[in-house]
Amino acid sequence: MLTPKQHELLAFIHQRLSETGISPSFDEMREALDLKSKSGVHRLIGALEEREFIRRLPNRARALEVLKLPEGMAEAAPPAPANEDRPRRVEVVPAPANDVIEIPLHGRIAAGTPIEALQGNEGFAVPAALLGPGEHYALEVAGDSMVEEGILDGDFALIRKVDQARDGEIIVALVDGEEATLKTYRREGQMVRLDPANAAYSPQRYEEGRVAVQGRLAGIIRRY
Known part of the structure; x- marks a missing residue:
């Protein structure tokens, strides 16, 4: 009970x-x-x-x-909406060992590095079961600002390419066209707040026009 x-x-x-x-x-x-x-x-x-x-x-x-x-x-419980633009929950089933998809690996996501500067030809093999619909890319996480969401330094973030976000989603945000960061997205009136998941860091607030959404977190891969 x-x-x-x-x-x-x-x-x-x-x-x-x-x-x-x-x-x-x-x-x-x-x-x-x-x-x-x-x-x-x-x-x-x-x-x-x-x-x-x-x-x-x-x-x-x-x-x-x-x-x-x-x-x-x-x-x-309310039924799930039939909106193809929204993320859909996929039943997790065992995938064959060779059922992998190669997506672009754009390097490390670090302060001061635009996403565009990380473009490269390196590929990253991902189990197909970890990816949903849409186009994806991978980033290596640098730093500990999202540890309370289970995202650690050295993890590989699987990012679905989108240019809009809803409150509470973890996104790749590009600030002023220069600084890329992985944070939780929040709206505060005409402002955007990017929240870390580490009590040692403070939220970042910007005018809406300064923040461009580069993608939404779809999953994490950790290598031991």
Whole structure:
């Protein structure tokens, strides 16, 4: 039996996956449940995992899958919209070992380096199951500004090419045509806020026209 907060979080995750196909961020879960810190979200996620209501998808940042729902919750959940422009949730099935796609590897995403300057001919082999529809490229992550979203220095970020973003999505943003960064996108009126996922860093705020969306995070690959 779930506690009220566990039930509330599971319902929120299920609704967001049904609507957008993307798991909510820890910040969004914290705000939705009116919690003071992300540690409370981590505890609730852990409890739901132990009870096998959800599981984390391997090698993907902020990717959760709902395995089952309490009685009555499934009927109350809204249907997924039939909008092909929105990210769609794909059932995870075992892919053949040779089922890989080669996408461009554009180098390291680091402050002061425009995405355009990272273009190259190097390819990066990716399991097809990690990619959804659309055109993708890969970037090697530099730095620790997104560690609380499970994105570590040296990881390879799989990026779907898009030029627009919604609140809460992790994107590649190009600021002033010069500085590329991987951050969570937020709108504040006519301003854009780029949020890190590390308490040691502060959010960055810019006028809307200064920020160009270069892509949206589709997955993470980590090499050991």
